[in-house]
Amino acid sequence: MSHSILNTTIVGSLPKPVWLAEPKKLWAPWLLEGEALAEGMQDAVRLVLREQESAGIDIVADGEQTRRHFVTSLIEQLDGVDFANRKTVRIRNRYAADVPMVVGPVARTKPIFVEHARFLRAQTDRPVKFTLPGPMTMVDTLYDGYYRSREKLAREFAKILNAEAREIAALGIDVIQFDEPAFNVFMDEVRDWGIETLETAAAGLGCKTAVHICYGYGIKANDDWKKTLGSEWRQYESTFPLLAKSKIDQVSLECANSHVPLELIELLRGKDIMVGAIDVASAEIETPEKVAQTVRAALKYVAPEKLYPCTNCGMVPLPRAVAQGKLKALAAGAAIVRKELAQR
Numbered sequence: 001m002s003h004s005i006l007n008t009t010i011v012g013s014l015p016k017p018v019w020l021a022e023p024k025k026l027w028a029p030w031l032l033e034g035e036a037l038a039e040g041m042q043d044a045v046r047l048v049l050r051e052q053e054s055a056g057i058d059i060v061a062d063g064e065q066t067r068r069h070f071v072t073s074l075i076e077q078l079d080g081v082d083f084a085n086r087k088t089v090r091i092r093n094r095y096a097a098d099v100p101m102v103v104g105p106v107a108r109t110k111p112i113f114v115e116h117a118r119f120l121r122a123q124t125d126r127p128v129k130f131t132l133p134g135p136m137t138m139v140d141t142l143y144d145g146y147y148r149s150r151e152k153l154a155r156e157f158a159k160i161l162n163a164e165a166r167e168i169a170a171l172g173i174d175v176i177q178f179d180e181p182a183f184n185v186f187m188d189e190v191r192d193w194g195i196e197t198l199e200t201a202a203a204g205l206g207c208k209t210a211v212h213i214c215y216g217y218g219i220k221a222n223d224d225w226k227k228t229l230g231s232e233w234r235q236y237e238s239t240f241p242l243l244a245k246s247k248i249d250q251v252s253l254e255c256a257n258s259h260v261p262l263e264l265i266e267l268l269r270g271k272d273i274m275v276g277a278i279d280v281a282s283a284e285i286e287t288p289e290k291v292a293q294t295v296r297a298a299l300k301y302v303a304p305e306k307l308y309p310c311t312n313c314g315m316v317p318l319p320r321a322v323a324q325g326k327l328k329a330l331a332a333g334a335a336i337v338r339k340e341l342a343q344r
């Protein structure tokens with residue numbers, strides 16, 4: 001890692017350039033096709049890597065420049081899935097989305113993101129993170145017309161994810177992160193089979209493993225949902241003790257402008273903590289001092305070598321200049337606190 005403490009990283013997505021997809025839009029369709037699309041994706045990955053490096057981010061990622069959607073882009077490439085006949089379902093009990101349909105036994109007959117991961121690894125000397133959806137969030141982002149059991153399907157996805165993740169880790173990727181926003185909604189399922197399927201997906205990778213749990217992008221359905229959660233968001237309270245006992249190395253939580261009580265971090269004793277210090281639901285760019293305040297507050301509950309200043313969630317819906325400003329603020333805020341700690 002670049003520093004011995006407070007290494008910065010991002011959760012996942014970054015805005016796409018205007019020539020690749022329509023800006024400021026979630027799940028925007030590609031503006032290129034065929035070979036031009038493949039080349040365009042690679043150029044976008046190069047671009048976001050340079051932007052993260054120049055901002056001073058320590059553990060960089062591809063910003064999901066090769067994916068239209070963080071879940072369906074994987075599901076659509078599996079056998080047993082009909083992605084042409086899409087269905088509308090409610091995701092995380094919150095918003096309607098057009099999703100692929102499972103019509104038979106799911107199987108991974110070819111590598112899915114492995115070539116993208118290889119390209120990413122070759123483009124930077126910094127430690128790299130690669131993100132994959134988690135099994136529960138996958139199950140929640142499709143219409144199941146075959147298994148008729150979220151648990152059964154999650155167990156199948158966990159095996160598929162593990163096969164994919166093993167090939168990605170073998171390329172020299174430093175961190176593989178599974179995105180499980182569904183962990184903040186279906187707490188009983190998290191306990192019953194969510195943690196177990198996540199561990200299956202992350203088993204034996206030989207790199208650091210992470211799970212990202214969040215309150216979502218800054219879209220209206222999420223903002224409306226957050227208003228129903230009361231003055232303290234305690235969703236993590238039931239999940240963190242289970243994750244503390246799991247083999248997952250790193251866990252994220254939202255700390256910037258959220259109502260999450262930071263003492264919940266103590267429930268994750270022993271784990272690396274990705275501290276969300278950038279609000280992705282606001283276009284206002286944090287000052288480095290604001291980031292530093294969030295990091296200092298979290299330091300009451302986690303040692304600096306285990307604290308990774310991070311974004312709350314993905315930044316794909318934000319204007320590019322805003323996202324870039326936030327990356328710089330994140331790195332600068334971490335640097336302020338690093339300096340303070342060195343002077344003690």
Ligand code: ZN
Nearest residue numbers: 214216313314
């Ligand atoms: Zn998120």
